[in-house]
Amino acid sequence: METLTIAQLGNPILRKHAAPLSAGQYQDFAPFFKALQHKMLEHNGVGIAAPQVNESIRAFIVASRPNPRYPDAPMMEPTLMLNPEIVWASESMEKDWEGCLSIPGIRALVNRHSHIEVRYDTLEGKEVKTQMEGFIARIFQHELDHLNGLVFLDQAE
Numbered sequence: 022m023e024t025l026t027i028a029q030l031g032n033p034i035l036r037k038h039a040a041p042l043s044a045g046q047y048q049d050f051a052p053f054f055k056a057l058q059h060k061m062l063e064h065n066g067v068g069i070a071a072p073q074v075n076e077s078i079r080a081f082i083v084a085s086r087p088n089p090r091y092p093d094a095p096m097m098e099p100t101l102m103l104n105p106e107i108v109w110a111s112e113s114m115e116k117d118w119e120g121c122l123s124i125p126g127i128r129a130l131v132n133r134h135s136h137i138e139v140r141y142d143t144l145e146g147k148e149v150k151t152q153m154e155g156f157i158a159r160i161f162q163h164e165l166d167h168l169n170g171l172v173f174l175d176q177a178e
């Protein structure tokens with residue numbers, strides 16, 4: 022796997038609908054997912070989606086933690102999510118600031134569901150169903166948009 026570069030806005034890959042992974046492929050992508058997490062940390066990211074490094078598959082990492090770019094971000098274990106979906110979303114919405122590694126230097130206010138229930142597979146193929154709220158729910162929604170060819174500016178206030 023050559024070193025990953027982050028696609029910038031304008032790169033058509035960011036506008037594709039990413040393909041689902043078959044469970045049989047999960048382990049094949051293990052080295053790529055390691056490189057994906059490394060690339061995210063290199064840029065002080067709190068999340069990253071596979072299409073951002075030119076791999077149009079339905080996978081992303083949510084990794085909220087306080088860092089120079091998001092000093093107030095809550096702490097969580099970086100989590101790889103395969104074939105992720107939102108199964109329920111609250112009516113209530115919240116506005117907060119977002120950035121994107123594919124659109125450096127720009128922040129925008131984006132309206133997101135305050136609470137969501139999500140499901141995804143782990144690398145080992147285990148299905149996880151869990152609830153998210155606040156900034157972590159925001160990151161999930163931001164990353165899921167990337168899998169559907171959307172970027173945060175598309176729904177910025």
Ligand SMILES: O=C(NO)N[C@@H](Cc1ccccc1)C(=O)O
Nearest residue numbers: 066067068069119120121122163
């Ligand atoms: O570009 C990405 N992920 O796609 N990374 C964003 C993730 C993000 C999402 C929502 C709010 C704040 C930040 C980042 O700035 O680390």
Ligand SMILES: [Zn+2]
Nearest residue numbers: 120121122123
């Ligand atoms: Zn992004």
